[in-house]
Amino acid sequence: MCGVFGAWAPGRDIARLAYFGLFALQHRGQESAGIAVWDRGRLTTLRDMGLVAQVFSEQKLRGLGGDVAIGHTRYSTTGSSQWSNAQPLVQHGRARTVAIAHNGNLTNAAELREELAARGIQLGSTSDTEVIAALLANEPAPLEQALAAVLPRLRGAFSVAGLADGTVFAFRDRQGFRPLCLGRLADGWVIASESCSLDLVGAEHDRELSPGEAILLDGAGCRSLAVLEPGRRAQCIFELVYLARPDSRLAGVEVYGARVRTGELLAAEAPAEADLVLPVPDSGTPAAIGFARASGIPFSEGLIKNRYVARTFIQPDQALREHGIRLKFNPLGEIAGRRVVVVDDSIVRGSTMRQIVSLLFEAGAAEVHVRVACPPIVSPCFYGVDMPDEDDLVAHGKAVEDVRGLVGATSLAYLSLAGLQRATAQPSSTFCRACLTGRYPTRVPAALDKLRFELAA
Ligand code: SF4
Numbered sequence: 001m002c003g004v005f006g007a008w009a010p011g012r013d014i015a016r017l018a019y020f021g022l023f024a025l026q027h028r029g030q031e032s033a034g035i036a037v038w039d040r041g042r043l044t045t046l047r048d049m050g051l052v053a054q055v056f057s058e059q060k061l062r063g064l065g066g067d068v069a070i071g072h073t074r075y076s077t078t079g080s081s082q083w084s085n086a087q088p089l090v091q092h093g094r095a096r097t098v099a100i101a102h103n104g105n106l107t108n109a110a111e112l113r114e115e116l117a118a119r120g121i122q123l124g125s126t127s128d129t130e131v132i133a134a135l136l137a138n139e140p141a142p143l144e145q146a147l148a149a150v151l152p153r154l155r156g157a158f159s160v161a162g163l164a165d166g167t168v169f170a171f172r173d174r175q176g177f178r179p180l181c182l183g184r185l186a187d188g189w190v191i192a193s194e195s196c197s198l199d200l201v202g203a204e205h206d207r208e209l210s211p212g213e214a215i216l217l218d219g220a221g222c223r224s225l226a227v228l229e230p231g232r233r234a235q236c237i238f239e240l241v242y243l244a245r246p247d248s249r250l251a252g253v254e255v256y257g258a259r260v261r262t263g264e265l266l267a268a269e270a271p272a273e274a275d276l277v278l279p280v281p282d283s284g285t286p287a288a289i290g291f292a293r294a295s296g297i298p299f300s301e302g303l304i305k306n307r308y309v310a311r312t313f314i315q316p317d318q319a320l321r322e323h324g325i326r327l328k329f330n331p332l333g334e335i336a337g338r339r340v341v342v343v344d345d346s347i348v349r350g351s352t353m354r355q356i357v358s359l360l361f362e363a364g365a366a367e368v369h370v371r372v373a374c375p376p377i378v379s380p381c382f383y384g385v386d387m388p389d390e391d392d393l394v395a396h397g398k399a400v401e402d403v404r405g406l407v408g409a410t411s412l413a414y415l416s417l418a419g420l421q422r423a424t425a426q427p428s429s430t431f432c433r434a435c436l437t438g439r440y441p442t443r444v445p446a447a448l449d450k451l452r453f454e455l456a457a
């Protein structure tokens with residue numbers, strides 16, 4: 001996943017607006033950050049590896065003037081973690097110069113890349129985002145028509161903010177996998193991956209972009225283009241489970257409330273005899289609150305988290321991940337001698353939970369009952385979330401009892417798919433749930449290699 005932001009706001013300190021918009025989207029990507037601005041016909045981009053606050057200083061922001069901007073926080077899916085893949089990516093094409101910030105994963109990027117190469121257009125990075133930028137930069141028509149020509153050719157998941165010809169544009173794939181919302185400023189417009197970003201910059205939430213919709217933000221205001229036929233809606237259910245910030249609203253649902261409901265339903269579906277309910281902070285906290293409320297078992301913080309360590313899930317290699325977990329949690333003394341229920345939002349590889357269970361037993365817990373607020377993750381994601389290959393998913397091909405044995409818990413239970421769906425308060429037909437069911441809403445490549453480019457770069 002990644003965070004994207006865009007703003008058309010003449011008279012505002014545009015770089016500062018983008019900076020704070022991205023700051024609220026930091027949870028969606030911690031590897032790199034960047035801002036592109038358009039100032040009197042000139043596009044300037046500043047992007048680098050690191051957190052938003054590490055990449056930008058007062059001095060650097062002062063060098064980014066103009067009325068329009070886009071920005072990005074990156075977490076690597078397609079393309080490796082390196083500077084050349086930091087976004088916004090810029091393409092100087094035959095028709096225009098384009099800057100692109102992308103959240104998602106194109107499933108036909110390899111095909112499109114070959115086609116561009118056949119047209120003599122070579123790309124400098126391994127990211128599928130550059131494919132989108134190159135197609136738009138080389139489409140010989142005004143921007144509106146260029147979008148209409150290029151977007152129908154893209155397959156997969158994409159929520160995009162772009163900048164060209166002094167105009168901010170944004171679009172969302174036909175299924176609406178990844179979120180993208182529009183906000184209104186007194187003097188302009190903002191787009192962002194999540195509503196928490198609109199809140200931080202003082203924008204009023206206008207609406208979510210519809211699946212298949214493109215918008216243009218410029219001196220003519222906000223114009224909506226229906227360039228893609230909407231497909232079967234397939235918003236990512238994992239945004240509600242883990243990815244989105246709890247204070248964001250997705251499709252009219254506040255994420256925090258949905259997560260609390262998962263915990264309440266989990267307590268009803270898989271009760272445990274215990275003395276304390278504790279979360280794996282912070283991602284498991286709302287569900288643990290719900291579990292405690294519904295079960296009547298007292299809530300305890302239990303594990304104190306060092307909040308200055310980056311989210312483990314988001315770091316790209318296993319060595320960093322293992323290291324991160326050890327730095328991250330310290331159990332409270334009140335766990336000693338108690339039977340505890342530990343609640344997390346999900347289990348992906350199982351390595352974090354195994355270490356947490358072991359930490360709790362070392363701290364003297366008498367029993368450790370693991371409760372997971374979503375069903376087992378059994379299949380990889382092709383739509384922009386770093387679910388590992390099947391073999392690395394701890395639940396793939398295993399019974400719940402086998403997973404329990406692997407994590408070393410006294411008992412283990414997952415929320416049912418029906419329970420998760422109920423917690424969202426929306427019909428299952430509007431969601432992608434492929435990582436939980438193995439049933440993909442679009443055609444996906446036969447090889448389960450998640451479309452990572454095996455390029456020499
Ligand atoms: Fe989201 Fe899972 Fe679908 Fe990927 S496969 S888009 S993580 S629900």
